[in-house]
Amino acid sequence: MQEILLEETVNVILVGVNLVEREEDFDRSMKELKSLAEACGKKTVGIVTQNMESVNQGFYVGTGKVKEIKELAVMMEAQEVIFDDALSPSQMRNLGKEIDLPILDRTNLILDIFALRAKSREAKLQVESARLQYMLPRLIGMREQLGRQGGASGSLSNKGAGETKLELDRRRIEHRISELRKELTEIESSRETMRKRRDDSHLPQVALIGYTNAGKSTIMNRMLGRYGAKKEKTVLEMNMLFATLDTTVRSMEFPDHRSFLLSDTVGFIHKLPTDLVKAFRSTLDEVKYADLLLHVVDYSDENHKKHMEVTQKTLREIGAGAIPQIIVYNKADLVGLSDLPRIVDNKIFMAAAPEVGIAELAELVRNTLYAGNEECTFLFPYEKGGEASRLMEIANVASTEYLPEGIRIKASCTKREVMRYSEFATIQSHARK
Ligand SMILES: Nc1nc2c(ncn2[C@@H]2O[C@H](COP(=O)(O)OP(=O)(O)OP(=O)(O)O)[C@@H](O)[C@H]2O)c(=O)[nH]1
Ligand SMILES: [Mg+2]
Structure with missing residues (x-):
C-alpha cells in the first residue's frame, strides 16, 4: 500500500447549490468534491452553499452569493473557485469576470485527475480527447458571446481579433480530436485482436468493477498472490480516487486447474461526465464482454448504497447491465462485523487488504462460473x-x-x-x- 502526498499548494473555494429535490445527496456530493480537489493537490479553504429551487442561468448561484464568494476568496486568499456541477460556458464566463479568479467545475477536476494518472498511451489519448471535447463547446460559447458584442450582423468584417483567434483555436482542437480519434481507433483494433484471442482461449472472463477506491485493485493483487497462473505483475493499489485508469487482465488458476481471466479497470464516480465514459469505451469493453462481474463495494463508506446505484447506472450505460454479478462488500473489517467472511447467496462480506475472504471469494467465483x-x-x-x-x-x-x-x-x-x-x-x- 502506498500513499501519494501531493503538495497542497492551490487554495480553493468550493461552491454547491442544494436543489430542494436532491437534498440527501448534497452533503455527500460536496464531500466528494473536496476529495476530488485534494486528489488534484488543491486545498479547500472555504465552502459556500446555497439552497435553491433551480440554478441561476447566468451565474449558477444567486447574484448575492457571487459577492459572498468573492469576499470569502479575498479573505482566504483563494486562487480558484470550484463548482460542484457542470457550468454552462456563459456561467463560467460571467463568474470569471465577476470573481476575477479561475472558475472550475467538477468535470474539470475529474479530467485533471485522469490526466495526472493516465500511464498507457491509450489512457493518455483517451483523456486528451475527453479534455478537448469538454473544451470545444465552451470555446464556441465564448465565441458566440464575442460575436454578440461585435455587432448583430455577424458579418466577417465585424469579427474582432479575439473571435478570429477563437475560431483558429476551435479548428486546431477539432483537428487534434480527429487525429486522436484515428490513433485511438488503431489501438482499439489491436485491443480487439487481443480480446478475440482471449475469447478463443475459451477461458471464462471475470471483471472487477465498482466505485473508485472500493478495493478492486487490492482484490486483483490478493487473487494474483494465490491464484496467479504465472509470475505476473501486481497492479497499483492506493488510497486515492482513480488510482487505476488502465485495464489489466491477468490469468488465474483454481486448485482444480480450471483457469479464468480477471480484469481490473477504471472506477466509477457520481456525475462521471458522459464524454469521459465515452472516451473510455474501448477500455471498458473488457467489462462488456465479461461472463461475470465482481461488483466491489466499500462497505465501510456510509454512502455505499448510493455508490452501488451509480455503478449500476454506469454499467447500463456501457451495455454491461445484464451480466451476472457477485456483490463484494469489501472493507468489512472497518465496520466491526464479526465472523468474516460471510457469504449470503451471491454476496460476500470480506476484507481484501488483510486477506480475509479471498479464498471464499474465489470459491464463489468458481461455483458461479461453473454452476449449471x-x-x-x-x-x-x-x-x-x-x-x-x-x-x-x-x-x-x-x-x-x-x-x-x-x-x-x-x-x-x-x-x-x-x-x-x-x-x-x-x-x-x-x-x-
Ligand atoms: N481497511 C481496508 N482497506 C482496504 C481494503 N481493501 C482495500 N483497502 C484499501 O483501500 C484503498 C483503495 O484500494 P484500491 O484497491 O486501490 O481501490 P480501487 O477500487 O482499485 O480504486 P481505483 O483504482 O481508484 O478505482 C487502498 O488504500 C487499500 O489498501 C479492506 O478490505 N480493508
Ligand atoms: Mg484500482
Whole structure:
C-alpha cells in the first residue's frame, strides 16, 4: 500500500447549490468534491452553499452569493473557485469576470485527475480527447458571446481579433480530436485482436468493477498472490480516487486447474461526465464482454448504497447491465462485523487488504462460473487429437479412453465448452456444480 502526498499548494473555494429535490445527496456530493480537489493537490479553504429551487442561468448561484464568494476568496486568499456541477460556458464566463479568479467545475477536476494518472498511451489519448471535447463547446460559447458584442450582423468584417483567434483555436482542437480519434481507433483494433484471442482461449472472463477506491485493485493483487497462473505483475493499489485508469487482465488458476481471466479497470464516480465514459469505451469493453462481474463495494463508506446505484447506472450505460454479478462488500473489517467472511447467496462480506475472504471469494467465483455445468461425453476422431487435447486442458476431465474409433472423453463442461465441442458430443447430461 502506498500513499501519494501531493503538495497542497492551490487554495480553493468550493461552491454547491442544494436543489430542494436532491437534498440527501448534497452533503455527500460536496464531500466528494473536496476529495476530488485534494486528489488534484488543491486545498479547500472555504465552502459556500446555497439552497435553491433551480440554478441561476447566468451565474449558477444567486447574484448575492457571487459577492459572498468573492469576499470569502479575498479573505482566504483563494486562487480558484470550484463548482460542484457542470457550468454552462456563459456561467463560467460571467463568474470569471465577476470573481476575477479561475472558475472550475467538477468535470474539470475529474479530467485533471485522469490526466495526472493516465500511464498507457491509450489512457493518455483517451483523456486528451475527453479534455478537448469538454473544451470545444465552451470555446464556441465564448465565441458566440464575442460575436454578440461585435455587432448583430455577424458579418466577417465585424469579427474582432479575439473571435478570429477563437475560431483558429476551435479548428486546431477539432483537428487534434480527429487525429486522436484515428490513433485511438488503431489501438482499439489491436485491443480487439487481443480480446478475440482471449475469447478463443475459451477461458471464462471475470471483471472487477465498482466505485473508485472500493478495493478492486487490492482484490486483483490478493487473487494474483494465490491464484496467479504465472509470475505476473501486481497492479497499483492506493488510497486515492482513480488510482487505476488502465485495464489489466491477468490469468488465474483454481486448485482444480480450471483457469479464468480477471480484469481490473477504471472506477466509477457520481456525475462521471458522459464524454469521459465515452472516451473510455474501448477500455471498458473488457467489462462488456465479461461472463461475470465482481461488483466491489466499500462497505465501510456510509454512502455505499448510493455508490452501488451509480455503478449500476454506469454499467447500463456501457451495455454491461445484464451480466451476472457477485456483490463484494469489501472493507468489512472497518465496520466491526464479526465472523468474516460471510457469504449470503451471491454476496460476500470480506476484507481484501488483510486477506480475509479471498479464498471464499474465489470459491464463489468458481461455483458461479461453473454452476449449471454439464456432464458430457465426447468422441474425438484421432485426426482431431489437437481439439481433444485442448479440451483436456480447459475442462474438468473425469476420464479419457483411447478406443479404436477415437478418443472418448468424459468431462464436466461449461456452456461455452459444450457449444464449442458440440460436434463431438455423444452424451450430455443434466447440470451439476
Ligand atoms: N481497511 C481496508 N482497506 C482496504 C481494503 N481493501 C482495500 N483497502 C484499501 O483501500 C484503498 C483503495 O484500494 P484500491 O484497491 O486501490 O481501490 P480501487 O477500487 O482499485 O480504486 P481505483 O483504482 O481508484 O478505482 C487502498 O488504500 C487499500 O489498501 C479492506 O478490505 N480493508
Ligand atoms: Mg484500482
